[in-house]
Amino acid sequence: MPGIIKFKTIELTSTFLDPRQKFEQTAEKFQVRFNPLTGRTGHFSHFGAIKPQKLDLQRYNDPEIKGFCPFCDDLKEKLTPKFVKEVIPQGRLSQGEALLVPNLYPYDIYSAVDIMTNDHVVPLECFNDKRLFDSFSVGINFLKTVKAHDPSLPYHIMTWNYMPPSGGGLVHPHQQYFATANPGNQFTDEYKAAEQFYWQYKTDFWSELIKVEKKIDERYIGQIGSSHWLTSFVSLGVLGEIMCVFPKIFCIDDFLDSDTNELIQGLHNVFRYFIKNDIFSFNASLFFGPKGQNFFPAHFRIVPRTFLNIRDFAPDLNFFQALLQEPVSVVIPEELCKAIKELF
Numbered sequence: 001m002p003g004i005i006k007f008k009t010i011e012l013t014s015t016f017l018d019p020r021q022k023f024e025q026t027a028e029k030f031q032v033r034f035n036p037l038t039g040r041t042g043h044f045s046h047f048g049a050i051k052p053q054k055l056d057l058q059r060y061n062d063p064e065i066k067g068f069c070p071f072c073d074d075l076k077e078k079l080t081p082k083f084v085k086e087v088i089p090q091g092r093l094s095q096g097e098a099l100l101v102p103n104l105y106p107y108d109i110y111s112a113v114d115i116m117t118n119d120h121v122v123p124l125e126c127f128n129d130k131r132l133f134d135s136f137s138v139g140i141n142f143l144k145t146v147k148a149h150d151p152s153l154p155y156h157i158m159t160w161n162y163m164p165p166s167g168g169g170l171v172h173p174h175q176q177y178f179a180t181a182n183p184g185n186q187f188t189d190e191y192k193a194a195e196q197f198y199w200q201y202k203t204d205f206w207s208e209l210i211k212v213e214k215k216i217d218e219r220y221i222g223q224i225g226s227s228h229w230l231t232s233f234v235s236l237g238v239l240g241e242i243m244c245v246f247p248k249i250f251c252i253d254d255f256l257d258s259d260t261n262e263l264i265q266g267l268h269n270v271f272r273y274f275i276k277n278d279i280f281s282f283n284a285s286l287f288f289g290p291k292g293q294n295f296f297p298a299h300f301r302i303v304p305r306t307f308l309n310i311r312d313f314a315p316d317l318n319f320f321q322a323l324l325q326e327p328v329s330v331v332i333p334e335e336l337c338k339a340i341k342e343l344f
């Protein structure tokens with residue numbers, strides 16, 4: 001079915017007299033792109049103007065900066081909550097270093113924090129296979145347990161804020177896992193649009209997207225097992241967005257250890273790109289749709305985050321995201337794809 005996914009870009013130019021060039025007339029290009037599924041727009045401008053800032057992560061271990069951490073040492077045993085026995089009979093879930101506990105500040109009825117490591121500061125290169133596998137496994141198991149306990153909450157989500165530029169309140173590595181009927185505007189818009197796409201074209205958008213992106217070969221990074229990695233046509237992050245689609249997985253119950261391993265393998269490649277490019281912080285999420293549908297497969301997204309500078313720690317989000325609900329990116333997805341592909 002050729003052409004059912006449309007990649008629409010508007011290229012525009014702003015002209016002004018440039019003080020950097022003796023007030024000669026100059027033209028700056030920018031783009032507005034339309035998400036091929038939802039139609040939501042994203043701006044691409046200010047190309048190359050935002051550079052990831054190097055963070056000295058070990059400083060977060062200094063006592064005056066570290067302050068109090070409830071996830072360190074034996075404090076996590078004493079200070080983190082336990083689940084009621086109807087949900088998790090043993091109170092908490094653990095595997096290797098990973099310890100999953102209820103979120104003291106829950107996002108939904110079943111809301112967990114997964115303390116990933118014993119170490120307070122974990123640079124990207126120290127997330128080895130075992131640490132990542134134990135963390136994801138314990139979280140996925142929690143979501144499966146919750147789904148069995150209360151099937152009325154249809155959506156299952158993992159989120160991960162890594163390091164302070166991401167908005168993460170604690171440096172100590174942790175992920176959030178929750179089941180919900182209200183998964184947020186982005187998820188809801190994509191879910192509704194994917195359902196409509198399915199009924200209109202009798203195929204699911206994401207499988208079609210993989211086929212098309214593979215053929216175009218501008219944003220398709222590569223395949224690991226049954227997972228497919230690509231850069232998004234419209235980036236949610238200022239420094240771009242990388243996505244992984246699991247086209248055969250439609251609900252949390254379908255996600256097996258082999259899928260976790262594929263996710264980790266791809267993530268290592270992404271981390272290698274981050275390390276090479278001084279990226280020390282990110283937001284990530286893994287989404288699962290409800291059981292019984294076959295138009296919204298599981299997908300993972302990761303966006304780099306940075307302070308604009310480390311003089312006054314300006315965040316990389318501004319009025320665009322906060323008030324216009326419009327993503328802005330300074331990185332062209334096709335260039336990001338090329339750079340990551342070398343490391344895959």
Ligand SMILES: [Zn+2]
Pocket residue numbers: 069070071072073119120172
């Ligand atoms: Zn800690």
